[in-house]
Amino acid sequence: MNYSFWFVVGSQFLYGPEVLETVAARAQEMADELSKALPFPLVYKVTAKTNKEIADVVKEANYDSSCAGILTWCHTFSPSKMWIDGLRDLQKPWCHFVTQYNRAIPNEEIDMDFMNLNQAAHGDREHGFIGARLRKPRKVIAGHWQDQSVRDRIGSWMKAAVGVAVSKSMKVMRFGDNMREVAVTEGDKVEVQTKLGWQVNTWAVGDLVKVMNAVTEEEIDALMDTYRASYDIATDKIDHIRYQAREEIAIKKMMDAEGCKAFSNTFQDLYGMEQLPGLASQHLMAQGYGYGGEGDWKVAAMTAILKAMGENGNGCSLFMEDYTYNLEEGREYSLGAHMLEVCPCCAAAKPRIETHHLGIGMNEKDPARLVFEGKEGDAIVVSLIDMGGRLRLICQDIHCVKPILPMPNLPVARVMWQAEPSLTTGVECWITAGGAHHTVLSYDVTTEQMKDWANMLDIEFVHITRDTTVESLEHDLFLSDLAWKLK
Numbered sequence: 448m449n450y451s452f453w454f455v456v457g458s459q460f461l462y463g464p465e466v467l468e469t470v471a472a473r474a475q476e477m478a479d480e481l482s483k484a485l486p487f488p489l490v491y492k493v494t495a496k497t498n499k500e501i502a503d504v505v506k507e508a509n510y511d512s513s514c515a516g517i518l519t520w521c522h523t524f525s526p527s528k529m530w531i532d533g534l535r536d537l538q539k540p541w542c543h544f545v546t547q548y549n550r551a552i553p554n555e556e557i558d559m560d561f562m563n564l565n566q567a568a569h570g571d572r573e574h575g576f577i578g579a580r581l582r583k584p585r586k587v588i589a590g591h592w593q594d595q596s597v598r599d600r601i602g603s604w605m606k607a608a609v610g611v612a613v614s615k616s617m618k619v620m621r622f623g624d625n626m627r628e629v630a631v632t633e634g635d636k637v638e639v640q641t642k643l644g645w646q647v648n649t650w651a652v653g654d655l656v657k658v659m660n661a662v663t664e665e666e667i668d669a670l671m672d673t674y675r676a677s678y679d680i681a682t683d684k685i686d687h688i689r690y691q692a693r694e695e696i697a698i699k700k701m702m703d704a705e706g707c708k709a710f711s712n713t714f715q716d717l718y719g720m721e722q723l724p725g726l727a728s729q730h731l732m733a734q735g736y737g738y739g740g741e742g743d744w745k746v747a748a749m750t751a752i753l754k755a756m757g758e759n760g761n762g763c764s765l766f767m768e769d770y771t772y773n774l775e776e777g778r779e780y781s782l783g784a785h786m787l788e789v790c791p792c793c794a795a796a797k798p799r800i801e802t803h804h805l806g807i808g809m810n811e812k813d814p815a816r817l818v819f820e821g822k823e824g825d826a827i828v829v830s831l832i833d834m835g836g837r838l839r840l841i842c843q844d845i846h847c848v849k850p851i852l853p854m855p856n857l858p859v860a861r862v863m864w865q866a867e868p869s870l871t872t873g874v875e876c877w878i879t880a881g882g883a884h885h886t887v888l889s890y891d892v893t894t895e896q897m898k899d900w901a902n903m904l905d906i907e908f909v910h911i912t913r914d915t916t917v918e919s920l921e922h923d924l925f926l927s928d929l930a931w932k933l934k
């Protein structure tokens with residue numbers, strides 16, 4: 448989907464046709480200039496002067512699947528009662544861009560004509576009131592439209608809004624159910640479809656095996672060429688790699704046929720398969736598909752959404768699991784990995800394809816998987832949990848480091864990080880909030896984007912930062928629980 452955003456500029460008839468022509472020409476110029484600097488085109492739609500013009504452009508935006516959101520701005524004063532019908536019906540993300548065409552006040556030229564044309568400071572307050580009064584989720588970004596920092600913030604919000612569009616069209620393919628007895632990976636599929644737009648449905652593992660059996664040797668040869676070009680092969684068991692290619696091709700065929708962008712499976716249900724998909728899942732994630740292990744369809748969908756919100760629509764976001772801690776004083780780190788399935792987008796060096804025995808699950812043969820170390824960098828971990836009656840999104844700021852040990856006997860990809868505000872306080876906060884062991888770890892999506900995403904979709908947002916204390920978090924969660932029960 449080629450997403451775009453619409454620029455809707457508020458005005459009124461009071462100032463005469465010349466002013467309206469100037470407003471329209473400037474709005475067009477601003478949209479054109481901003482489009483060159485933003486990650487998605489900004490399309491100037493209308494200088495809105497009536498209730499009907501606003502209601503009409505909102506209807507058009509709601510029904511145009513390529514429109515990922517609207518930016519509004521009031522060049523002149525624009526009485527906001529005429530915005531009520533449109534904003535009430537708006538179903539797309541909304542950013543109120545508080546800006547002004549001119550940067551400086553021209554002190555010699557300024558007169559009342561100038562004031563009437565350039566009164567965004569006045570018009571945007573009227574516009575802001577109606578957004579607040581309607582309790583409409585919106586992002587307010589203020590600053591001159593030519594400033595790079597302002598453009599960066601709009602671009603960042605646009606990616607969060609695209610995350611909303613991807614969420615609203617998300618379909619998840621489940622192979623097998625949730626891992627037996629596990630709680631945090633469960634959730635209300637009706638609730639996520641209502642709030643987030645996800646269609647989460649199940650397909651039989653036997654159907655996947657049928658599709659696998661129909662994959663041709665030529666198809667596998669072609670994918671093996673891709674594997675060889677992307678990864679170092681560090682095993683003699685080429686037939687095990689070919690089996691993973693067969694799995695990948697079949698899973699991709701089934702997902703593409705149904706329009707699914709994410710899938711989950713479970714080691715407890717691999718009937719008819721020789722290996723748990725390892726390399727297969729990893730290479731699918733590298734292509735932008737979401738994945739969740741042990742039946743975790745929530746993290747599968749979130750992985751696909753964060754990938755789509757990242758650089759070029761397939762950023763550095765990956766399915767992750769907290770595994771074990773290093774609790775030495777001064778060297779306090781979390782070590783994250785998974786049984787097999789860590790996306791190579793975060794690899795610090797070229798990943799190796801290895802084959803190792805896997806005792807957990809129904810593996811007749813040693814599964815092939817990519818083994819590598821994750822790169823250094825600031826990142827976040829994200830967990831979506833079902834609180835019963837509402838969804839909670841938890842984000843924590845982390846810093847990924849080069850693993851402090853070589854770990855030559857660890858047969859899986861791994862990432863090591865420091866959590867904010869510290870390992871133990873960070874863990875206390877995460878556990879107090881109910882965050883899962885499965886997360887999406889992202890190097891290029893920010894907490895501000897996740898907060899915007901949660902606001903646009905009207906779900907609870909919890910952020911664990913370097914300033915968070917357990918006491919302040921407990922207080923916030925207590926008030927939040929009350930507030931969400933009243934909503």
Ligand SMILES: [Mn+2]
Pocket residue numbers: 740741768785786885
């Ligand atoms: Mn897991």
